[in-house]
Amino acid sequence: MIAEHKTVDGVVIGMILGFRGAAPLVVFPGNPKEEAIPARSLARLAGEDVGAEVALLFEEGDRMRPLIVGKLVEPARDDAAPxxxxxxxxxxxxxxxxxxxxxxxxxxxxxxxxxxxxxGTDLVSHAARSNRIRGGSVNLN
Incomplete structure (x- = not known):
C-alpha cells in the first residue's frame, strides 16, 4: 500500500546530492523516499553544484515532483565594509x-x-606602573 503524501504549498529548501543522467537528485525535509528524488530545474546546474542548497517548488504540490527554482548563494561581502x-x-x-x-x-x-x-577637552593618562612616551621625536606643546 502506498502512503498518501500531503501536498506542499510554498518553497522548501533542499540539497542537490548528485545527478542521474542530466537530472539533479535532491533531498529535502518531508522527502517521501529514503533516497534522493530526481528533480526538474529552472536553473542551469552542473557537477560543482552537488551539495548546494536549492529552493524547491513541487508540481501540483506533489512531493515526488520537485522543481528547482533556484540555487541559494551566500550574499557577496563588501570588502570595503568594516x-x-x-x-x-x-x-x-x-x-x-x-x-x-x-x-x-x-x-x-x-x-x-x-x-x-x-x-578631547581634557586628556588624562594613568598608569599603575610605568607610563612611557616613545617615538622618533617627542614634542610637548
Whole structure:
C-alpha cells in the first residue's frame, strides 16, 4: 500500500546530492523516499553544484515532483565594509582606510598609514606602573 503524501504549498529548501543522467537528485525535509528524488530545474546546474542548497517548488504540490527554482548563494561581502570580531574577551574592528571613535567633543582617529589622533577637552593618562612616551621625536606643546 502506498502512503498518501500531503501536498506542499510554498518553497522548501533542499540539497542537490548528485545527478542521474542530466537530472539533479535532491533531498529535502518531508522527502517521501529514503533516497534522493530526481528533480526538474529552472536553473542551469552542473557537477560543482552537488551539495548546494536549492529552493524547491513541487508540481501540483506533489512531493515526488520537485522543481528547482533556484540555487541559494551566500550574499557577496563588501570588502570595503568594516570587519567586526567580538568573542566576549576581545573586540577587533578592521577597516581599509580609517577608524573613528567619536562621542561629544572627543575622538580617536586611526589612519591606514599609521597616523593616530586623540582629541578631547581634557586628556588624562594613568598608569599603575610605568607610563612611557616613545617615538622618533617627542614634542610637548
Amino acid at each position: 570587519l567586526v570580531v567580538a568573542d566576549g574577551q576581545m573586540l577587533r574592528l578592521t577597516a581599509k582606510e580609517r577608524i573613528e571613535l567619536r562621542v561629544g567633543r572627543s575622538s580617536i582617529v586611526m589612519e591606514a598609514d599609521g597616523h593616530i589622533t586623540i582629541r
